[in-house]
Amino acid sequence: MNPIARNIVAVLLGIVIGGSVNSALVSISGDIIALPDGFDPNDPESLIKYMPLFETKHFIMPFLSHALGTFAGAIVTGLICTKKSNNLVYLISGVFFLGGTIMLVMISSPIWFTILDLVGAYFPMAWLAKKLLPKKSIG
Numbered sequence: 001m002n003p004i005a006r007n008i009v010a011v012l013l014g015i016v017i018g019g020s021v022n023s024a025l026v027s028i029s030g031d032i033i034a035l036p037d038g039f040d041p042n043d044p045e046s047l048i049k050y051m052p053l054f055e056t057k058h059f060i061m062p063f064l065s066h067a068l069g070t071f072a073g074a075i076v077t078g079l080i081c082t083k084k085s086n087n088l089v090y091l092i093s094g095v096f097f098l099g100g101t102i103m104l105v106m107i108s109s110p111i112w113f114t115i116l117d118l119v120g121a122y123f124p125m126a127w128l129a130k131k132l133l134p135k136k137s138i139g
């Protein structure tokens with residue numbers, strides 16, 4: 001496969017897989033940690049309305065969904081991309097960082113979570129993924 005096409009496919013699949021992991025974890029988060037009564041996790045307005053009722057425990061799953069979604073997307077991208085392009089894992093983290101930043105601005109989360117999420121959930125996960133990827137001998 002053409003190296004440019006391979007890298008494009010790697011990035012697109014990384015975004016799709018990472019986004020799917022993120023969404024799956026968000027969708028099951030209420031089953032793992034009970035959410036406030038009346039809260040609808042699929043409604044952004046509900047999130048804004050119920051944010052003051054959230055306790056520290058309610059931020060565990062959003063953080064994990066951001067971190068593990070980024071990690072999964074970076075792993076997929078790193079496995080598929082060409083050897084010379086393995087820094088594309090950081091492009092994946094940048095895409096998820098941008099999405100996370102937009103979401104954090106929209107919902108006005110506590111400052112401690114905003115800092116933790118932006119500092120710990122995106123670029124460190126890409127770095128970890130890159131460190132765990134097997135060394136490529138070809139491609």
